[in-house]
Amino acid sequence: MLHLLKIDLKKLTSYRTFWIVCGLYFLTLGFGAASGMELLKLLANTFEKFGQELNINRIPLYHFPDVWMNLVWFSGLIKIVLAIMVVISITNEYTYRTLRQNIIDGMSRSQFLLSKILTNVLLSLMSVAMIFVVGLVTGMIYSPEIRISQMLTDLEFFPAYFLEIFFFLSYALMLGILIQRSGLTIILLLLSQMVETIITANIDNYVPWLIPYFPMKSIWNLIEFPLPRYAFQEIKDYITFGTVVTVIAWTLVFNYISYFKLKRADI
Amino acid sequence: METVLSITNLTKKFGRLTAVNNINLEVKRGQVFGMLGPNGSGKTTTLGMLMSVVNPTAGAFSWFGELPSNQVRKKIGAVLEHPIFYPYLSGQKNLELNAMIKECPPENIPNVLELVELTERKDDKYKTYSLGMKQRLAIASALLNDPTVLILDEPTNGLDPMGIAEIRELIKKIAANGKTIILASHLLDEVQKVCSHFAILKRGNLIHTGPVADASKGTETIEVHADVEGLNELLLNFGGTSSIARENGYYQVSLRDSFNSKDLNRFLFEHGVVADHLVTKRKSLEKMFLEILAEANH
Numbered sequence: 001m002l003h004l005l006k007i008d009l010k011k012l013t014s015y016r017t018f019w020i021v022c023g024l025y026f027l028t029l030g031f032g033a034a035s036g037m038e039l040l041k042l043l044a045n046t047f048e049k050f051g052q053e054l055n056i057n058r059i060p061l062y063h064f065p066d067v068w069m070n071l072v073w074f075s076g077l078i079k080i081v082l083a084i085m086v087v088i089s090i091t092n093e094y095t096y097r098t099l100r101q102n103i104i105d106g107m108s109r110s111q112f113l114l115s116k117i118l119t120n121v122l123l124s125l126m127s128v129a130m131i132f133v134v135g136l137v138t139g140m141i142y143s144p145e146i147r148i149s150q151m152l153t154d155l156e157f158f159p160a161y162f163l164e165i166f167f168f169l170s171y172a173l174m175l176g177i178l179i180q181r182s183g184l185t186i187i188l189l190l191l192s193q194m195v196e197t198i199i200t201a202n203i204d205n206y207v208p209w210l211i212p213y214f215p216m217k218s219i220w221n222l223i224e225f226p227l228p229r230y231a232f233q234e235i236k237d238y239i240t241f242g243t244v245v246t247v248i249a250w251t252l253v254f255n256y257i258s259y260f261k262l263k264r265a266d267i
Numbered sequence: 268m269e270t271v272l273s274i275t276n277l278t279k280k281f282g283r284l285t286a287v288n289n290i291n292l293e294v295k296r297g298q299v300f301g302m303l304g305p306n307g308s309g310k311t312t313t314l315g316m317l318m319s320v321v322n323p324t325a326g327a328f329s330w331f332g333e334l335p336s337n338q339v340r341k342k343i344g345a346v347l348e349h350p351i352f353y354p355y356l357s358g359q360k361n362l363e364l365n366a367m368i369k370e371c372p373p374e375n376i377p378n379v380l381e382l383v384e385l386t387e388r389k390d391d392k393y394k395t396y397s398l399g400m401k402q403r404l405a406i407a408s409a410l411l412n413d414p415t416v417l418i419l420d421e422p423t424n425g426l427d428p429m430g431i432a433e434i435r436e437l438i439k440k441i442a443a444n445g446k447t448i449i450l451a452s453h454l455l456d457e458v459q460k461v462c463s464h465f466a467i468l469k470r471g472n473l474i475h476t477g478p479v480a481d482a483s484k485g486t487e488t489i490e491v492h493a494d495v496e497g498l499n500e501l502l503l504n505f506g507g508t509s510s511i512a513r514e515n516g517y518y519q520v521s522l523r524d525s526f527n528s529k530d531l532n533r534f535l536f537e538h539g540v541v542a543d544h545l546v547t548k549r550k551s552l553e554k555m556f557l558e559i560l561a562e563a564n565h
Contacts (some may be wrong), residue, residue: 003367010364014356101351104318105368105408106341266321 004115005122007107011098012089012119021085022123026130028078033071033134036061037142059230062142065153069226069237071135072161075127076223079165080189082123083172087185090116090176100267109262117255120169128162160222160239163247167219170254177258192216218246268295270332271416271447272317277326279312279471286312288471289326294449294464296415299442301462301479302451303556309471310451311348314420318345330416341369344409345418350401354394358385358404361393362411371412379407383437399430406437417441420451435461459552467559474563482555489520489528492544493535505534517544 012018040056047054060066093099102112140146172189179185196216203210212221222243224236272294279287287309294300302310315321317328319335330339352361359376366373380386383403388396396404402422409417419438423431438461442448452458458465459479466476491502502511502518507526512519520531528547535542 003370007364007367010360010367011353011356014360015353016355096353097351098353100320100347102368103320103337104340104345104347105365106337106370107368108337111337264322266315 001114001118004111005118008089008115008119009122017088018085021081021088025078025081025085026126028081029075029127029130030134032078033075033131034138036070036074036138060142062138064139064143064146064150066226067135067139067142068154068157069223071131071138072157073223073226075131076161076164076219079127079168082127082165083168083189084186086116086120086123086169086172087176087189088182089119090173091180091182091185094176094180095182103267110259113255113259113262116173117170120166120173123169124162124165127165128158131161132158154237156239157223160244163244163251164219164222167215167247167251167254170251170258171215174254174258177261212243213246215250218243218250222247268297270294271296271298272328272330272449273332274313274317274328275326277313277316277328278324279309279316279321280324285471287316290468290471290473292466292473292476294447296447297445298464299438299448299450299462301458301465302449302468303455303458303465304451304453304468305560306453307470308468310468311420312471313468314345314347314418314449314451318343318347318418320347341371341412342414343416343418344412344414345420346402346405346409346422347418347420349421349424350405352393352401352404352408355392357390357392358396359389361404362408365408365411369412375411375413379410382410382440383407399426399433402426402430402434403437406434410441414446416447416449418449418451421453422450423452423454423457431457455551455553455556465552467556469560469563472563475559479552482552487522487527488548489522489531490544490546490548491518491520491531491535491542492516493540493542495540498540501535501538501540505531507531507534 037056040059040061044054044056061070093102099112103109107115139151143150171192172185175185175188176182179188193216196214200211200214200217211217222239226235226237229235229237270293272292274290274292277287277290278285290313302313304310312321316323317330317335318340319337328335330343333339352358353364356364358380362376362379363373366376377386380389383406385400385403385407388400393401393404402424406419406422409419422438423434426434435457438448438450442461448461450458450462459482462479464476464478465482467474491498495501498518499511499513502508502520505520507522507530508520509523510521512521522528522531528545532542532545
């Protein structure tokens, strides 16, 4: 297993595009997650212009345990960048025909796929670690009092965040294997959300119970938008079993389709 | 002799096109086996199936008596069609990666680089290499795990005459070490120069297989010239002549079996003619190849 991961990392770590895209991703992730207070200040300024007052200290954006869910939700928005890197990594193997040579040199097709999936796991874990560290630091800074019990509350958002990223990278990998061309794959990846929204909007009147099971929708349902809770609205600030199962099921389907396609294809 | 590769009834269909049709073939240890055939005759598809990148429609094959698996492929060094590497990696890094895939020690890398004379350029990116260097790196990569079998598909494709000669020398050097080599090519001259055995494919069918030495046996052609009148008639009177053609001012005399150039020379001399040009030409693989292809048309 580790050997397969090392093989894929060997391909990537000397690839400049990989460093640029991943560098941008993790920088945006880190700085973005840490600059929430600046955003709130901006918001407060806008409110002042309209003669309203917004006391930003009353919004516990970075207070334990709120910080976990807030950061995880916002960080999920830029997973597309990491997914594009995954697309480039897999479609390169087709355009350079190195997939073919890897098999000739003695990898099995499932080993090849596994090496790519393991990289996806690693990238997802790194995102989780990044957000955990940023959350820990900002939480320490902004929380009025630090209590271990509050720090340990809501940590289930991290496994959920891992699932969210890994789900999306699996989806990107599958698209890459099915389409094999980077440009077209990236366009489809970007359009996925919109296409799904159009479909769900059209079937809303007929089979509304089906909608939560759509892939992109299942991700939105896994971790809900957290900010309305500061406007005294009731939100689902926990993870439900049903949404986890749906996301895991889709992740398995994506990876199985990749496997099936790779196993059957002449390469 | 030990069988390295055994193919039974191997078939590949792409939709309605049959690319490889029911091929049976055996390659023994130590052979340099040439696969001949015009472009599109199914050579690369056959090799692709043997390396498990193309799924056969029907039939089977075994390497070293084992069923195909990725472990077996690690014992084979193969270059199909053209060299394939990661363009953004250096030659050295590409070989390191291949060593990881083949699970062989990276200590072999300097040796194979030395063998193909790429040591000086090993740290340059692959995309900066010339075609000849790319071909040589591919051969280095194939040799990395000291394979018992080497598969080369058109290894001199697109090379200049010097590059061709270099690769040819390299193949001979490798063959001298007792490795089994399977060489696909449409260059007959190349196969005749390096191969011990050969097979001919045509539109996916195997139409001939045998030793190269046998191909150059058989009827001889003698090229004759003499400054006399009526040489044509005289040559026709010779008992061993089966046919005569005139090419470039020389008479090309095809002999019947059991006659040779000595007999013709003696005959001419006895009739008071001294030839100023007399060359024995063995049948080339090229001629044999064309004959076999022509026969297969009927």
